[in-house]
């Protein structure tokens with residue numbers, strides 16, 4: 001065995017590897033040179049035949065060749081694997097540009113559209129937009145808005161209670177205390193959000209719906225201010241002046257409390273399907289913020305007062321689109337949902 005054998009083996013390997021075109025061929029080459037009966041083993045076995053003065057150089061050259069072969073085989077393997085993957089991707093034709101295009105496009109949910117419109121209107125009137133948690137404490141949802149334990153109003157709202165004593169908020173008012181503490185005593189804030197009621201579902205009742213609540217706190221605020229903001233919002237939303245009326249209402253967090261109705265914008269008060277022939281649409285529970293609610297938010301009710309109002313986005317969508325079943329809004333019925341694009 002001589003040093004020239006090593007050089008010859010290197011030349012033959014260079015030639016072999018340059019011709020490899022598949023992983024199977026590469027494996028053949030690997031076995032030929034690095035296998036148990038491969039050429040490198042062959043050379044190693046004949047190490048003892050090498051003259052003593054050449055043993056050192058011989059050993060180094062064999063090792064260098066072995067390393068070179070191992071590295072080049074591994075590099076070639078990676079290259080072949082990448083080519084194979086690329087070919088597979090090409091064959092699956094993930095994007096076939098020759099197929100006819102389905103031109104149906106998605107759209108925002110009607111509730112999202114109306115929420116954005118209403119929020120933009122209030123923002124233009126200088127309101128800050130806030131958010132609230134969906135999981136709330138009993139204190140924030142009830143006590144802080146003047147609904148103490150055993151208050152009959154708690155029975156009006158069937159609540160989803162959680163095992164840790166917290167609850168899914170039944171009203172956007174659950175954020176009121178925190179917001180008044182953050183922004184009060186002089187503020188204009190709206191806070192849209194999703195609320196939950198443990199209710200039987202029917203055409204008019206859902207267990208999950210979307211509301212917006214607004215509060216305005218300052219000095220010498222009156223019901224006239226409340227009516228002004230609501231009328232301005234309705235005018236911007238329906239693009240015309242809308243008459244409103246107040247009826248007495250009952251909410252623990254406001255005193256006095258009102259139900260605000262809007263003259264039906266579709267029939268102008270004559271009576272139609274949308275307004276159930278009454279000429280009026282129930283729109284917005286509202287009232288002057290109860291002194292207890294201000295007190296619990298650290299605001300002195302002797303010095304400051306304000307109003308609060310609620311709006312239901314689901315109801316607004318139903319009014320705007322003549323939808324007669326609220327359950328469609330939480331359904332995934334594409335046949336129904338895709339019609340809203342043109343109606344909103």
Ligand SMILES: [Zn+2]
Pocket residue numbers: 264265266267268269270271272273274275276277279280
């Ligand atoms: Zn009407």
